[in-house]
Amino acid sequence: MKKILTYGLMVIAVAVVAYAAYTEYNNPGRMRLEAMQAKTTFITETIALEGKIAGKNENAAVLECGGKQAAKCFKGMEVAIKIKDRPIGFRGKVEKIIRLKDGTCRIKVPIQNLSLEIQKDEPVVATLYTKNERTIMAVPAASIDRRGESGVWVVDVDDTVYRVPVRVDAYDSNIAAVTGDIEDGDWIVLSPPEEIEFETNPEIHKIY
Numbered sequence: 658m659k660k661i662l663t664y665g666l667m668v669i670a671v672a673v674v675a676y677a678a679y680t681e682y683n684n685p686g687r688m689r690l691e692a693m694q695a696k697t698t699f700i701t702e703t704i705a706l707e708g709k710i711a712g713k714n715e716n717a718a719v720l721e722c723g724g725k726q727a728a729k730c731f732k733g734m735e736v737a738i739k740i741k742d743r744p745i746g747f748r749g750k751v752e753k754i755i756r757l758k759d760g761t762c763r764i765k766v767p768i769q770n771l772s773l774e775i776q777k778d779e780p781v782v783a784t785l786y787t788k789n790e791r792t793i794m795a796v797p798a799a800s801i802d803r804r805g806e807s808g809v810w811v812v813d814v815d816d817t818v819y820r821v822p823v824r825v826d827a828y829d830s831n832i833a834a835v836t837g838d839i840e841d842g843d844w845i846v847l848s849p850p851e852e853i854e855f856e857t858n859p860e861i862h863k864i865y
Contacts, residue, residue, distance in 0.1 A: 690846050690859040692812050695796045697841040700827075700834065704729050704785040709778050711763055717752070718768055718775065720783055723761040730754060734785045736766055741780040751785070793826065793834040800845045801825060801833055810846035810853060811839065817856045818846060 708722030720738065722730075732751050739746040753765040764783070800809050801823075808822045823837030839845075844863060846853070853859075 688850065688852070688857065688859045689862065690818070690850075690853075691848070691862045691864055692844040692846050693797050693800070693864050695794055695839050695841060695843045695845050698793060698795050699790045700793055702787045702789040702791060704787065706730070706783040706785065707780070708761075708783065709780050710775060712777060713775055716767060716769065718747070718749075718766050720764045720766065720781060721761055722764065722783060723759075727760070727762045728756075729787075730762060730764060730785055734787065736764070736786070737784045738766065739782045739784075740775065741782060743779075745775065794836070794839055794841070795832050796823075796835055796839070796845050797847055798828050798831055798833045799848050801828070801835075802849050804851075809835070809837070809839065810849045812844035812846065812861055815858075816861050817858050818853065819855055 704726050706720075706722040706724065706726055708720050710718060711721035712719040718738065730751060732754060734751045735748065736751055737746065737748045747768050749766040749768045751764055752767050755763040757763065796809055802808050802810065802820065806822050807825050808820045810818045811821050812818055821838050823835040823839065825833055825835055827834040844861070847864075
């Protein structure tokens with residue numbers, strides 16, 4: 658009886674392996690992919706300035722910035738300031754602006770308990786937040802395929818995939834704002850592998 662049972666299990670195991678091999682042979686290019694949905698969202702427009710610390714005390718910092726973008730800075734705007742090449746940053750609101758004849762401007766930002774480690778003339782990057790919002794199409798940053806023209810792979814209704822060229826307008830480590838033929842709710846492939854091809858019919862794992 659044990660011999661018969663062992664023989665039966667061996668037959669089943671061989672059949673399973675044979676079926677798996679047959680399935681793989683008849684479904685070339687079959688792969689497992691993860692996908693997340695594209696979402697329409699709103700972001701606050703920002704203005705990026707580069708400059709230096711022109712002065713400071715324990716309660717405020719004065720930034721000196723130049724360039725055309727500096728002309729867009731106004732009193733009351735929220736600002737995030739980052740010291741270049743050092744993990745130091747702070748936030749506040751623009752309290753006062755002095756526009757100089759050479760096109761630069763000095764921006765006073767009150768900061769409570771400002772770190773005394775910040776030195777005059779240190780280079781800074783300032784991000785000013787406007788009150789303007791704009792609509793963007795957001796996709797996972799990991800979905801951007803940068804081989805050749807930037808694009809993303811979209812899951813079609815029959816679970817095949819196709820590539821859509823996109824322009825990457827902005828991104829961070831998690832989200833990319835893109836412009837292209839993508840609609841809200843489209844399923845976008847994460848981390849597309851090199852072997853992915855047009856109309857590949859993968860196993861799709863949708864992440865909600």
